[in-house]
Amino acid sequence: MPNIDPSTNIAIPALPDEIAGLGEIALNLWWTWNPHGKNLFKQINPYLWKESGHNPIALLKSLSEGEIRELARTETFMREYRYVYARFKEYMQDSTVHHEEEPLPIAYFCAEYGLHHSVPIYSGGLGFLAGDILKEASDMGLPMVGVGFMYPEGYVRQVIGSDGWQNGANETIEKDVAPIERVLDKDGNQLIVQVPFIDPPVFTAVWKINVGRVTLYLLDTDIDRNDPWDRQISSHLYTPDMNQRLRQEIVLGIGGYRVLELLGIEYSILHLNEGHPAFALFERVRSAVENEGMPLEEAIAHVKATSIFTTHTPLQAATDVYGFDMMSHYFGDYWKRLGMDKERFMGFGVNPDKPTEGFNMTVFGLKMCNHRNAVSRKHRDVTQKIWKNVFDTDGPSQVPIDYVTNGVHLPTWLGDELTSELDRTLGEGWLDLQHDPDIWLRLDELEDRTIWDLHYTYKVRMVNFIRERVRRKWADEGIDPVIAMAEGVMLDPDVLTIGFARRMTAYKRPDLILHDLERLEKIVNNFAHPLQIIFAGKAHPADMEGKKILQRIFKTAQDPRFRGRIAFVEDYGEAVAKYLVRGVDVWLNTPLIPMEACGTSGMKASINGTIHCSTLDGWWPEGYNGKNGWAFGGDISSDEADAAALYETIENRIVPLFYELDDHNTPSGWIELMKEAMKSVSPNFSARRMMREYMEKFYLPISKECGQTKEKSSS
Ligand SMILES: *Cc1c(COP(=O)(O)O)cnc(C)c1O
Numbered sequence: 001m002p003n004i005d006p007s008t009n010i011a012i013p014a015l016p017d018e019i020a021g022l023g024e025i026a027l028n029l030w031w032t033w034n035p036h037g038k039n040l041f042k043q044i045n046p047y048l049w050k051e052s053g054h055n056p057i058a059l060l061k062s063l064s065e066g067e068i069r070e071l072a073r074t075e076t077f078m079r080e081y082r083y084v085y086a087r088f089k090e091y092m093q094d095s096t097v098h099h100e101e102e103p104l105p106i107a108y109f110c111a112e113y114g115l116h117h118s119v120p121i122y123s124g125g126l127g128f129l130a131g132d133i134l135k136e137a138s139d140m141g142l143p144m145v146g147v148g149f150m151y152p153e154g155y156v157r158q159v160i161g162s163d164g165w166q167n168g169a170n171e172t173i174e175k176d177v178a179p180i181e182r183v184l185d186k187d188g189n190q191l192i193v194q195v196p197f198i199d200p201p202v203f204t205a206v207w208k209i210n211v212g213r214v215t216l217y218l219l220d221t222d223i224d225r226n227d228p229w230d231r232q233i234s235s236h237l238y239t240p241d242m243n244q245r246l247r248q249e250i251v252l253g254i255g256g257y258r259v260l261e262l263l264g265i266e267y268s269i270l271h272l273n274e275g276h277p278a279f280a281l282f283e284r285v286r287s288a289v290e291n292e293g294m295p296l297e298e299a300i301a302h303v304k305a306t307s308i309f310t311t312h313t314p315l316q317a318a319t320d321v322y323g324f325d326m327m328s329h330y331f332g333d334y335w336k337r338l339g340m341d342k343e344r345f346m347g348f349g350v351n352p353d354k355p356t357e358g359f360n361m362t363v364f365g366l367k368m369c370n371h372r373n374a375v376s377r378k379h380r381d382v383t384q385k386i387w388k389n390v391f392d393t394d395g396p397s398q399v400p401i402d403y404v405t406n407g408v409h410l411p412t413w414l415g416d417e418l419t420s421e422l423d424r425t426l427g428e429g430w431l432d433l434q435h436d437p438d439i440w441l442r443l444d445e446l447e448d449r450t451i452w453d454l455h456y457t458y459k460v461r462m463v464n465f466i467r468e469r470v471r472r473k474w475a476d477e478g479i480d481p482v483i484a485m486a487e488g489v490m491l492d493p494d495v496l497t498i499g500f501a502r503r504m505t506a507y508k509r510p511d512l513i514l515h516d517l518e519r520l521e522k523i524v525n526n527f528a529h530p531l532q533i534i535f536a537g538k539a540h541p542a543d544m545e546g547k548k549i550l551q552r553i554f555k556t557a558q559d560p561r562f563r564g565r566i567a568f569v570e571d572y573g574e575a576v577a578k579y580l581v582r583g584v585d586v587w588l589n590t591p592l593i594p595m596e597a598c599g600t601s602g603m604k605a606s607i608n609g610t611i612h613c614s615t616l617d618g619w620w621p622e623g624y625n626g627k628n629g630w631a632f633g634g635d636i637s638s639d640e641a642d643a644a645a646l647y648e649t650i651e652n653r654i655v656p657l658f659y660e661l662d663d664h665n666t667p668s669g670w671i672e673l674m675k676e677a678m679k680s681v682s683p684n685f686s687a688r689r690m691m692r693e694y695m696e697k698f699y700l701p702i703s704k705e706c707g708q709t710k711e712k713s714s715s
Pocket residue numbers: 123124125126128501502503572573574577598599600601602604
């Protein structure tokens with residue numbers, strides 16, 4: 001009795017009619033940002049729910065037929081089920097656009113998406129941003145589809161050896177328990193698409209993920225039709241082999257475009273997140289020329305006018321550049337089809353600063369899209385400077401690159417209990433007004449005690465989570481006790497806690513706080529007012545410097561001088577991030593200015609009342625208002641000066657404020673800071689505010705222009 005959408009062949013166990021909708025809910029990530037959805041699955045069996053890694057498909061598969069039948073006879077469960085299913089249906093069937101105006105359909109392309117840990121197709125910040133964009137587009141009812149990659153062995157699980165050296169273990173995605181569905185062709189087989197006009201031919205299978213009302217299509221080259229080398233095109237994120245990387249980007253951009261065309265998905269606006277999928281622009285031109293008979297120049301002008309390019313890099317060196325020979329190897333026939341010669345074709349990717357270097361994907365995006373944005377105000381200034389020569393302008397400030405500062409999807413990143421508190425304090429329906437700073441002023445009505453108790457609950461939960469992980473390693477792998485200590489068994493929820501969790505890479509300076517170990521030792525071991533620090537984060541497998549920094553941190557955590565108050569939590573990912581951003585007291589960020597394009601983890605912390613402490617880089621110059629956190633260090637970063645400034649901030653401001661209790665035994669000064677962080681960051685750095693800006697700056701103006709063009713041609 002298979003009773004889920006026939007377009008899928010994921011084997012969810014047969015469910016009785018009374019609870020048939022459970023399969024539908026399990027196959028839509030909507031539940032991941034709805035407390036009721038999460039509770040529904042938890043209620044089935046809290047223990048199995050935890051064991052499944054919060055994966056409803058794995059959970060349902062672990063139940064026996066009898067247990068499933070029993071579920072349909074349990075009245076408390078059925079009541080909850082009916083309620084959640086009705087809300088889900090209502091959400092899915094709501095066709096209103098939650099905005100004053102409606103844009104034309106948008107196709108969003110990105111190389112990675114961070115949606116939930118049951119779909120490990122992300123590596124870091126870029127992926128979470130893309131995931132939050134799809135979720136918010138769904139909530140707002142925007143007509144959007146996503147295109148990305150399925151990485152069968154994409155996720156690198158971090159395993160740290162006893163010497164503190166990071167060893168990666170590739171994790172294979174378990175396709176039969178992930179909330180992904182095969183997209184089928186008319187014969188009922190999985191849709192397989194040939195990447196057009198690329199020689200030698202490459203084929204890609206198509207999957208989809210339901211992200212609320214938005215569909216994300218994923219390409220997968222790991223199929224029999226391809227030879228072994230081609231099968232691996234999509235296996236790893238950002239493969240360091242440049243030839244293979246070029247093939248990845250061809251499949252993502254050109255193959256992805258083709259998939260939407262074959263599925264008959266209509267859209268007018270193309271949004272490229274970073275340079276990786278930019279080849280979609282060429283395919284758009286080709287399609288207009290060959291399929292619609294548009295003259296080449298008109299096609300180029302049309303593509304430019306209707307495409308958006310978002311850049312996330314603050315350094316020219318961080319962009320993908322492919323040698324002209326390598327490009328010619330794949331695109332030899334392609335530019336002829338476009339009606340271009342080689343020079344014109346390559347010219348779209350030539351960086352005027354390094355004209356012989358090759359085809360630069362960011363330069364290409366900037367040249368082929370008339371709508372361009374950086375991801376924070378500061379990053380806009382940097383971007384205008386570094387790409388000045390791509391544009392014929394008088395000075396950097398004239399460079400036509402706008403900015404939309406990133407934001408985070410509140411329903412995903414806010415704790416559930418905090419969300420319930422907000423329902424009571426801000427009033428039902430607040431999510432639809434979340435971008436309005438005024439509604440957040442109502443937070444003043446929230447009792448200090450309530451906020452503090454809630455925060456303490458999250459802190460205890462985080463500490464328990466970390467200890468439980470170590471307990472398992474201790475029990476299963478028999479790790480050295482010193483390692484167990486370094487991984488956090490001695491953490492204490494009553495102690496002021498700083499969290500630092502992000503990619504372990506040199507420019508983020510994860511070890512800045514370890515600059516002067518003697519000074520740090522005094523701060524950490526202050527008898528009455530101690531401090532503990534929790535680190536987490538992965539180094540890129542090829543980043544030796546990052547691995548060395550991580551090792552230094554891990555060794556410091558083992559140092560008895562710090563008495564177990566420094567911990568390194570293994571395998572930072574979406575699940576660990578959620579515990580940490582809610583559970584620590586201070587979220588530390590130490591990037592070398594101006595290397596952080598935006599940063600979003602500090603936003604996730606602030607909306608939960610965890611106080612951000614950062615150098616003035618990325619989003620923080622826009623976010624910091626003098627009373628919602630701390631800013632330290634100079635405009636031009638020096639490790640020496642910045643470390644000293646950080647210690648001063650901790651010693652003179654953070655520690656005293658945290659431990660200063662009022663008559664009710666609560667740190668009221670600290671709680672004021674928490675409230676101010678939530679009030680100022682939630683409305684302004686939410687994905688809702690971000691998407692409203694994408695609407696106002698790009699989606700709506702493009703839609704209007706398209707409308708006008710149509711009117712003109714028909715009159
Ligand atoms: C939010 C997030 C990031 C990005 O955070 P940054 O502040 O940009 O470093 C990376 N990894 C995970 C798991 C996240 O949740």
